[in-house]
Amino acid sequence: MLEFFRDGGWSMFVILAFGCVVLATAGYYAVRPDARHEGFIRWMSFALICAVLAGTTSAFGAVFKYTRTIENADERARTVLEGSAECMSPPIMGFCFLTLAAMLAAIGRRRLDAKRDA
Numbered sequence: 001m002l003e004f005f006r007d008g009g010w011s012m013f014v015i016l017a018f019g020c021v022v023l024a025t026a027g028y029y030a031v032r033p034d035a036r037h038e039g040f041i042r043w044m045s046f047a048l049i050c051a052v053l054a055g056t057t058s059a060f061g062a063v064f065k066y067t068r069t070i071e072n073a074d075e076r077a078r079t080v081l082e083g084s085a086e087c088m089s090p091p092i093m094g095f096c097f098l099t100l101a102a103m104l105a106a107i108g109r110r111r112l113d114a115k116r117d118a
Contacts, residue, residue: 005093015097018051022048067079
């Protein structure tokens, strides 16, 4: 797991921070549903998506910048493939956070709707 985190680079810290915030807020919303939290969850999810995109593109940029200096075509191809695999760490982690947060938000929304109907 530490290697997975290291492979993602600096953006993993931002994704971890935003992911924990959105997950905690969605969890709180699932337990104590209040419509006032929906906007925060929505915008924090958007911030997390932006962090995922920034981290992924910066990782690909680093891989491409490094591989341009490799003259051996076979070595360059291997490096691009290995680097591309490492570049997938930010979206994997970020989208896992988003999936869990969406599930918790759906539970909260269902509970809020049930409370309003009662």
